[in-house]
Each structure stands twice: as C-alpha cells, then as structure tokens.
Amino acid sequence: MNKTINQKAWYFVIPVFVLVAFNAAIPLMTVVNYSFQETFGNNVFAWEGTRWFKQILLSERFHASLGRQFAFTFIILLIQIPLGIAIALTMPKKGWGVPVCLILMSMPLLIPWNVVGAMWNIFALPDIGFLGYSLNAMGFDYNFTQQPGDAWFTTILMDVWHWTSLVVLLSYAGLNSIQPAYYQAAEIDGASRWATFRYIELPKMKKVLTLAILLRFMDSFMIYTEPFVLTGGGPGNTTAFLSIDLVKMALGQFDLGPAAAMSLIYFFIVLLVCWVFYNLMMKNEAQS
C-alpha cells in the first residue's frame, strides 16, 4: 500500500513542542547549566565540572535536610494513609450524609497553601492562638516557634489536616466501587469485619491506594509553602526540609551553582523513589 506523505501534520505538534520547551526543557537546562559552573555577576561563568554535585552529596547540611525530609514524609504517610482509610470506612454510603461528608472533606483541599500556613501559624501561637493557648492552659509547655519538637508536631498536624482528605476521597471512591455482593458473600461465609477489610476491601482499594501513596509522597517530599509560612524552617534549621533549604541556598545565599546541583539531585531522588515504588506495586499487580 502506498502511504501518502503529508508533513503538514507536524504543524499540529509545534504548539506542544513550544509549550514544553518553555515550560520544562529550557528552565531545566538553565539549571543544568548553572550546576556545572561558578556564576559571577555580569553573566560571567567559570566551568566547575562536577564539583558542586560532589560538594552537595558530601555536605552535612544536605544530609540533614534530606534526613528531615524523609522523616517528615514517612511520618505523614504513616498517619495519613491509615487515617484516610479509616475515615473513608466510616463515611456513609447513601443518604444526605454523603454530600455533607464529601463537601466537608474537600474543604481543606480547596484552601491555598500559604493560607493554610498562615492559618495554622495564628492557630498555634502560644499566647493568642486557639491551639497554642489551649495546650498551654492544659499544662503543656507548648511553643512551636522555639521548641523543635513542637514545631514538628505542628507541621505534621497541619499537613495531616490539609491532606488526609485526599486519601479519604480516593479510598472512598475505591470502596464505593466494590459491589454489595462481595460484602454479602463475606457475610454468608461468616467472615469477620477485619477479614472483610483484609480480603475484600483492601485488595479492591489497591489501585487507588497506590495512587494516594504516590501523590502524597511526591507532594510531601516537595512541600514548601506551608512550613515556610508556619515555621520558616525554624527554630534553627529543625524544620528546614529540602525545598526550604534549597531556597535558602539559592536565593538567601545566592549560591547558584550548588543550589542548581542540589535541585537536580532532589529531582532525581523524587524520580527514583516514585519509579521504585511504582514498579514494586505494579509487580505485585502482575502476579495477582
């Protein structure tokens, strides 16, 4: 068969090329460019090779913020995923309760990130904030601006408040897609509530939970605005997660080279973890 040659179709692809170029490729390439050079004023550059990468990978500051980042992400996943599933399980399946719950659940997701940070900042102030004042009135020595433990507690609580809803909504959708016949079959078998959850609900929610964990991992691993507004990375550097540290380095100290190298390392870590995680989940999927 003769193929007709029609190169005009390429015109349709051009807008996407341009968009992706300006949106992703060109900015990323400038970062790559910075990461291999020393930058002086007046657009003067000097080639540095892989020096910044070595420096970052060996720096204690980077290790510390990377450690904090993993700890934070790990803790919030550990809280949000089970909590989200638990809330989804208790939500009504029909009646007027459904829209009420769904709207209440999506509220936190609709609030801009910096507003969440500002809200919680005021909410948690030890002298006038409702949370801070109440905790102190109950006899806890609570001050998130000065005590690292309190700062972590507040940041985690804020993130749980802001993002558990996402896990709830995804789990709820997963649960709703299970046909009632499955529950009846389990009931007829005499399965306990736990067995029903373990052998019917959990396997049936697997796909949405994979999605929820991936989304929550990426989002929390790149978290910036909320802790920046809430604690500014403080007290000291105790809540300076990777992105906060990165911005400090890039804009605060104007170390463009190391900051660019750090960005790229950061980017590859996110990519790597997602890839590993996704493949692990999908490997199980292929087996079953």
Next chain:
Amino acid sequence: MSLELKNIEKKVGINTHIYSTSLKLEKNTINVLLGSTLAGKTTLMQIMAGLDKPTSGEIWFNGKNVTGMKVQKRNCSMVYQQFINYPNYTVYENIASPLAITGVNDDEIKQRVGKVAELLKLSGMLNKKPDELSGGQQQRTALARALVKDSDLILLDEPLANLDFKLREELREELPKLFEDRDCIVVYATTEPSDALMIGGNTATLLEGKVIQYGKTLDVYNKPENLISAKVFSDPPMNIAQITKSGDNCKFTDNDVQWKSSAKIKDGTYKIGIRPHNITTYKEGNNSVEINGKVQISELSGSESLIHFTNGNLNWVSLSNGTQQKNVGEDTKLYMNTDEFLYFDQNNRLVNNG
C-alpha cells in the same frame, strides 16, 4: 427439612418490593424463581438468606422461626450473577474459605476442596488467582465455594447471566446434577423460561413483587393458573387474542379464522394464549388451523425460525423448526395447533385445565 415463607412482605419507603407472599420449599428440591428484572427475585432470596429482613411476616426453617436470625448463623450459601470471589486468594483458598472460617481441620478441607474442584473441573487451576481465570471458571469457583460447605440452603441468583452462550449451556446442563444427591434446598433465580424448563424441579413465576404461581415446573408451564403466569413463563412472548365460543365453534374476534374446540367450557368470550411454537409454517397435530400472516421480521437461528407476522390487529410471533426463509412483507400461511391453546376467562384465569 423445609423452608417456609409466611406472609412475607417487604417495603422500602413507600415502595412495596414484595407483596404478601407465602411459599413452602421442601427438602431436596430445586426451586426456580422465574420473572423479569425487578420482579423481586433477588429481594426474595436475600430475605430467604437472612441478608435482608422482611417488613412483616415470618420465615420458618425446619420448623423453627428464623425471622431476623443473622445470615452467619443460617448455614446457607449464595452465588451471584457477578463472579464473586476473594480477589487475592487462589482458587483453592477461595473454595476453602467458608470451611476455614468455621474451623474445619486442614486434612478435611483438602479432601473436600479436592472433591468439589473435581466436580466443577477446577482441579488444574487450584493455584491460580480469580483474575487469571475465564468467566466460566470464575463462576465455577464461586459455585464450588457454595457447594463445599454442605449448606442447608443454596441460593443461585442468575448465576449464568454473565456467561457467554456456550458456557451458559454447558453449566446449565451440569447444574441440576450437582445438586442431585445433596441434602439441601436449592433456589435458582432466572429471567429465562428455558432455564426453568431445563432445570426442572419446581417453579415460582413472579411479577412485580408478587408470586403468581408455584408448583412443579412442567405443571406451571403446561397449566398456568392465569394469563400472567403464562406470560411470565413464555419466551418468545405468548400470543394473545380475544375469541368467542358458541357450541364447538370458536372464532377470533379480530378475524374470521375458526376452529372446533374440544375444550369443555361454556359459550362466551374468552382470551386465548398461544405459545409461539404452536404456530408453525407447517401443519402439526390433527387439529391445526390455517391463518394468513404478513411477515414483519424473520429471524433464523439455524435450528429454529422466528417469524413475527401481523393479521389484522394481531401482531404475533411464530416459532418453527428448521430454516424457514420468509421475506419481510411477504404474505404467508401459518398453522396453529389448536390442541395446545390455553383458554382464559375475562378474569384471566385458565379455564381449560382439565
């Protein structure tokens, strides 16, 4: 052993799903619930199983009132239209699950699962997960789960509806055999009259939440108590017409076709029901009568031919053996076997039931 529903009624809000129903199902019987979608088959089964409570009325099992008793305590099993199995269990674990929960020992589980698996031709796939099986095999697994546990009551809710044609035929033939030497009551819900006839046993015809008639399947088919039951138990749909009878002579109200009837009924006007296979393109029986028809649709399935035709106001279906090629719009002669006519009075009750 028997299962008895006494004046069961089910209301949801202002809607009545099941009107007052009494049924007595005996031990070692297969009972077919026959009716279209929304006739209340599933609701009735869920009430029998104890998954749902009747609004009023009582359920007695083995002479004991079990109304409101939880399903876990009732020793019944159920198979659904959708293939319901535990997704991350193997076929073996799936079949074993009802036994494992009740604490049967491993050796016995192994032996019983092996037996049921063999019966349902699943022996070769015990280590597979449900996703890896075909629809037919998934439904066999679900059936095996229902059979393994020696239930007193086995409920099958349109178990063949989601299977493709070949598998449906195959499994439908095997089903009655599976229950042959079991000490239990089987209830089988279906929308298809042919299912009921093939399975045999007893049949209850249902329409819009009411049980119309219950009895031996062939009796219900051959002697429907009334027109509704006859309609439910006829596929393709039954042909119905008004007739007048005087002496031995019967005549359609809508046309001039006449025949001699041996039915011992008084003179007057009646409705008759004619099953499609009693109108054919060839003469059948000693008392067949000719009718002219204009062909509307002609469907050939190879072994059978379905011809929709009109005669005056009548819009009927006929079912003949073999390939009977007819063109749409063609005028054709058809023959009605008058011996098989069902006569109903104006209250829709069957009158020629002797």
